[in-house]
Amino acid sequence: xxxxxxxxxxxxxxxxxxxxxxxxxxxxxxxxxxxxxxxxxxxxxxxxxxxxxxxxxxxxxxxxxxxxxxxxxxxxxxxxxxxxxxxxxxxxxxxxxxxxxxxxxxxxxxxxxxxxxxxxxxxxxxxxxxxxxxxxxxxxxxxxxxxxxxxxxxxxxxxxxxxxxxxxxxxxxxxxxxxxxxxxxxxxxxxxxxxxxxxxxxxxxxxxxxxxxxxxxxxxxxxxxxxxxxxxxxxxxxxxxxxxxxxxxxxxxxxxxxxxxxxxxxxxxxxxxxxxxxxxxxxxxxxxxxxxxxxxxxxxxxxxxxxxxxxxxxxxxxxxxxxxxxxxxxxxxxxxxxxxxxxxxxxxxxxxxxxxxxxxxxxxxxx
Amino acid sequence: xxxxxxxxxxxxxxxxxxxxxxxxxxxxxxxxxxxxxxxxxxxxxxxxxxxxxxxxxxxxxxxxxxxxxxxxxxxxxxxxxxxxxxxxxxxxxxxxxxxxxxxxxxxxxxxxxxxxxxxxxxxxxxxxxxxxxxxxxxxxxxxxxxxxxxxxxxxxxxxxxxxxxxxxxxxxxxxxxxxxxxxxxxxxxxxxxxxxxxxxxxxxxxxxxxxxxxxxxxxxxxxxxxxxxxxxxxxxxxxxxxxxxxxxxxxxxxxxxxxxxxxxxxxxxxxxxxxxxxxxxxxxxxxxxxxxxxxxxxxxxxxxxxxxxxxxxxxxxxxxxxxxxxxxxxxxxxxxxxxxxxxxxxxxxxxxxxxxxxxxxxxxxxxxxxxxxxxxxxxxxxxxxxxxxxxxxxxxxxxxxxxxxxxxxxxxxxxxxxxxxxxxxxxxxxxxxxxxxxxxxxxxxxxxxxxxxxxxxxxxxxxxxxxxxxxxxxxxxxxxxxxxxxxxxx
Numbered sequence: 034x035x036x037x038x039x040x041x042x043x044x045x046x047x048x049x050x051x052x053x054x055x056x057x058x059x060x061x062x063x064x065x066x067x068x069x070x071x072x073x074x075x076x077x078x079x080x081x082x083x084x085x086x087x088x089x090x091x092x093x094x095x096x097x098x099x100x101x102x103x104x105x106x107x108x109x110x111x112x113x114x115x116x117x118x119x120x121x122x123x124x125x126x127x128x129x130x131x132x133x134x135x136x137x138x139x140x141x142x143x144x145x146x147x148x149x150x151x152x153x154x155x156x157x158x159x160x161x162x163x164x165x166x167x168x169x170x171x172x173x174x175x176x177x178x179x180x181x182x183x184x185x186x187x188x189x190x191x192x193x194x195x196x197x198x199x200x201x202x203x204x205x206x207x208x209x210x211x212x213x214x215x216x217x218x219x220x221x222x223x224x225x226x227x228x229x230x231x232x233x234x235x236x237x238x239x240x241x242x243x244x245x246x247x248x249x250x251x252x253x254x255x256x257x258x259x260x261x262x263x264x265x266x267x268x269x270x271x272x273x274x275x276x277x278x279x280x281x282x283x284x285x286x287x288x289x290x291x292x293x294x295x296x297x298x299x300x301x302x303x304x305x306x307x308x309x310x311x312x313x314x315x316x317x318x319x320x321x322x323x324x325x326x327x328x329x330x331x332x333x334x335x336x337x338x339x340x341x342x343x344x345x346x347x348x349x350x351x352x353x354x355x356x357x358x359x360x361x362x363x364x365x366x367x368x369x370x371x372x373x374x375x376x377x378x379x380x381x382x383x384x385x386x387x388x389x390x391x392x393x394x395x396x397x398x399x400x
Numbered sequence: 401x402x403x404x405x406x407x408x409x410x411x412x413x414x415x416x417x418x419x420x421x422x423x424x425x426x427x428x429x430x431x432x433x434x435x436x437x438x439x440x441x442x443x444x445x446x447x448x449x450x451x452x453x454x455x456x457x458x459x460x461x462x463x464x465x466x467x468x469x470x471x472x473x474x475x476x477x478x479x480x481x482x483x484x485x486x487x488x489x490x491x492x493x494x495x496x497x498x499x500x501x502x503x504x505x506x507x508x509x510x511x512x513x514x515x516x517x518x519x520x521x522x523x524x525x526x527x528x529x530x531x532x533x534x535x536x537x538x539x540x541x542x543x544x545x546x547x548x549x550x551x552x553x554x555x556x557x558x559x560x561x562x563x564x565x566x567x568x569x570x571x572x573x574x575x576x577x578x579x580x581x582x583x584x585x586x587x588x589x590x591x592x593x594x595x596x597x598x599x600x601x602x603x604x605x606x607x608x609x610x611x612x613x614x615x616x617x618x619x620x621x622x623x624x625x626x627x628x629x630x631x632x633x634x635x636x637x638x639x640x641x642x643x644x645x646x647x648x649x650x651x652x653x654x655x656x657x658x659x660x661x662x663x664x665x666x667x668x669x670x671x672x673x674x675x676x677x678x679x680x681x682x683x684x685x686x687x688x689x690x691x692x693x694x695x696x697x698x699x700x701x702x703x704x705x706x707x708x709x710x711x712x713x714x715x716x717x718x719x720x721x722x723x724x725x726x727x728x729x730x731x732x733x734x735x736x737x738x739x740x741x742x743x744x745x746x747x748x749x750x751x752x753x754x755x756x757x758x759x760x761x762x763x764x765x766x767x768x769x770x771x772x773x774x775x776x777x778x779x780x781x782x783x784x785x786x787x788x789x790x791x792x793x794x795x796x797x798x799x800x801x802x803x804x805x806x807x808x809x810x811x812x813x814x815x816x817x818x819x820x821x822x823x824x825x826x827x828x829x830x831x832x833x834x835x836x837x838x839x840x841x842x843x844x845x846x847x848x849x850x851x852x853x854x855x856x857x858x859x860x861x862x863x864x865x866x867x868x869x870x871x872x873x874x875x876x877x878x879x880x881x882x883x884x885x886x887x888x889x890x
Contacts, residue, residue: 040795047803054810058817058829065821112450119455152447159451186596187451215597218453221462244599255461338525382521390520394543 075109083110086132087117089124096128100135107136118163130164139164143172154179155187162191170197177207177214185214193222201230205237208245216248223252231258238264243274250277254284262290269296279312286316294322301328303335310335311343318347323354330358333377341376345384359385410788412779417793420776421800427765428804434649435641435811441652442709442819457588457595458492464572464594465493466587466665469564471557472498472578476505480514482578485619487545491587495546498578499564502532502554511549515540524550528562528676531555537567557661558677558684565671574665581611581621581714582663590665590708603666603692603705605659607644609822610636611714621714624822626831631724633835634843635717641812644709651707655758657693659705661685663713666692681741683734690742693754710820725850732770732854739763770851776801777845802840809836 079102082095102110115138118129133139138160145157158176161169173195176188189207192200204222207214223230234249235258246268253261262285269281282300285293297313297320305313314332317325329351332344348355363381365374457463468486472479479498486496500508511517517538524534532555540547550567552560565573572594574587586606593601612632615623627633643660650656664685674691681687689705696703718724739746739762746763748755780797783789813832816822823829 040792040799043796043799044803047799047807051807051810054807054814055833058810058814061814061817062821062826062829116450155448155451183448183451187453190453190456215600217462217594217596217598221456221460221595224461338523338527342523376523379521379523383523386521390539390543 072109158187162194167197169195193225201233247280250280250284254287282312286319307337311339314343318350326354334373341380345380349384424801437652438645438648439815465570466572467495467568467570468574471560473501475578499560501560527672558679562676606663610717626828637835647707648709655753683738687738728850729854732851733858736858770848773848
């Protein structure tokens with residue numbers, strides 16, 4: 034091929050590809066508009082019926098009419114109906130679940146969990162989660178080992194919604210291993226399970242992976258697992274991982290258990306890691322340990338801002354001794370700028386101002 | 401004289417013709433490859449929307465609090481509405497930190513009046529180094545709005561953001577410009593990777609699009625349109641191709657090195673660890689992300705930096721050549737500075753895809769591109785005029801350099817149409833195609849010239865001159881429903 038022919042061919046190719054792209058854009062837009070219009074036309078007659086369901090008191094006739102809608106019409110509204118499950122509560126939700134049961138949505142979703150398509154498996158897991166039936170758990174459990182992380186993520190989230198036997202025990206190990214699920218997703222699912230996750234979480238406190246220990250500590254603290262306080266205290270005292278000790282201090286504060294106080298006080302030494310100091314100070318404030326006021330007051334001068342702020346916050350939560358300590362430190366007369374005294378006074382004044390601000394906003398008589 | 405010029409052009413072309421053609425072929429192919437990668441990413445993202453769990457992020461107890469940092473300098477006209485829009489974002493735990501960087505106008509006064517601000521004795525740590533002294537800190541008297549206004553001595557945008565990072569009390573920090581308009585669910589979407597994978601995710605960036613021509617109501621973009629004027633329209637297509645799809649492509653490769661300062665979310669502890677933004681660097685946003693990569697890889701940490709194409713921050717793009725020139729010079733100069741500062745990473749296997757792919761790409765295809773672009777745009781026509789260029793070569797040049805580039809831009813429009821299709825009107829589609837053509841005829845050559853000037857300024861160490869920022873502001877327009885007209889911005 035000579036140079037002229039090659040050039041002509043290249044020009045032709047570029048022009049053809051450009052025209053093809055332009056045609057694809059136009060065709061896509063036209064098709065999308067047509068499909069949207071068709072779906073809206075199909076869904077339009079059913080919309081008042083759905084609104085009746087959402088209003089909370091649908092009649093049997095309404096449910097029957099929706100349950101008997103032609104397949105094409107149902108296909109146009111089903112995704113919207115399923116998505117709505119996650120946004121509503123009470124009778125309206127129960128009615129929607131009933132409708133989806135009649136349409137066989139749950140059975141189809143269970144079958145789809147074995148699909149070779151990633152999107153179908155994930156959507157099936159999502160549907161089972163939104164339906165929230167403990168029966169969905171059995172179908173979801175195998176998906177925690179799915180090769181695709183997105184499917185594992187949806188399965189974990191849905192297990193949190195469905196609950197049931199084995200859900201928590203399967204979620205905890207999903208935090209680690211070659212097919213692990215991101216920790217935030219697992220933590221949120223366990224949190225949604227609440228107290229039913231306590232046995233599995235408590236059993237995982239001695240897991241070899243620190244990420245597992247941190248995750249279950251946060252869960253136990255947030256869900257008020259007071260029975261786990263001894264094990265949590267033991268981790269605060271002896272765990273080799275600093276972030277686990279921080280999580281343990283945080284959990285003890287959330288649990289509000291006085292039995293954790295000696296261990297928390299024991300870490301209030303200047304040489305302690307700043308994150309742990311801050312967590313311990315906050316926890317002592319949350320538990321309400323008035324005897325740690327002096328230690329906390331000393332921490333106001335700590336060079337790490339988060340420690341001094343946590344100490345100030347804890348003192349503010351310990352009236353009257355705590356606030357008195359703040360007033361004494363904050364009232365230091367014209368300390369030299371840049372000194373520890375000045376820094377401590379500034380933190381104390383900040384905490385007192387925030388306290389005053391909160392009191393000002395809180396209506397009289399409110400707790 | 402003509403003979404000398406002819407000899408010069410002939411010898412230049414003899415030296416460059418082959419390499420220039422190959423270079424343009426490669427650079428356009430690289431753009432296309434990024435768009436293909438981005439389209440894969442977008443396709444996956446769109447497939448996952450029905451089961452993304454965003455609603456859980458909105459209501460979840462573990463959703464991390466976010467501090468939105470808005471640096472403001474002489475933003476009196478639009479700051480109140482901008483803050484109101486930020487406070488109205490759909491996000492469960494939000495704090496807005498406005499840093500008034502020594503404004504000469506009434507930026508603070510309008511905020512004080514709007515939110516009944518009172519001064520508080522708040523302690524601002526010095527975890528990130530800063531320059532401008534903090535003068536005072538203010539919060540709303542009622543405490544209803546989670547707003548903090550910091551007044552400081554002027555120190556520049558980077559310094560203001562660093563003060564904002566120090567002030568922020570949330571574990572996540574979102575950097576936005578004071579005139580950015582965020583889509584209501586933007587924060588929910590960019591936070592999602594942090595919620596799902598809090599241990600590994602260190603930074604996420606969101607897409608930035610041109611707001612010119614769009615309808616804005618109560619600080620929200622409610623009617624998406626192409627800009628009415630040519631220059632802004634070309635930039636709208638450029639933002640789509642380079643800043644949205646290009647970055648989505650890099651993210652798919654796991655080698656995203658640039659998160660726009662107009663919309664980026666970072667873990668605060670990581671910002672503290674790296675020392676915040678480098679106030680001396682012109683390409684501070686780029687530099688920050690490269691520095692984060694460097695720290696993470698030096699410490700062999702498992703981490704993620706991601707780009708989320710769906711949530712959008714809308715920003716006004718310059719509508720005059722004079723205003724546009726300044727940022728283009730500055731960006732290129734910043735690119736030189738960042739690449740020079742982190743030259744040890746370039747080609748270094750220790751830094752994985754960042755060192756072996758992303759940064760070398762920026763050297764070869766971003767740093768050098770304007771020089772070769774300009775050389776081609778000048779030498780080929782000159783050679784044709786002097787009769788020393790083979791017309792076949794000239795045609796090849798046009799096909800490879802501009803025809804291919806046009807194809808890449810239209811491919812980007814196709815990806816947009818198949819994914820988010822935000823421009824709903826047929827006339828916007830036509831305008832976008834027109835802009836794709838216009839981008840290759842005049843716009844590219846002009847921006848190349850400005851970028852070469854930036855390169856020269858960097859090499860000669862000239863003092864950086866910042867553009868003049870003039871804002872009209874949404875509130876100054878008479879109607880609530882309005883289209884954003886072209887305004888000056890640097």
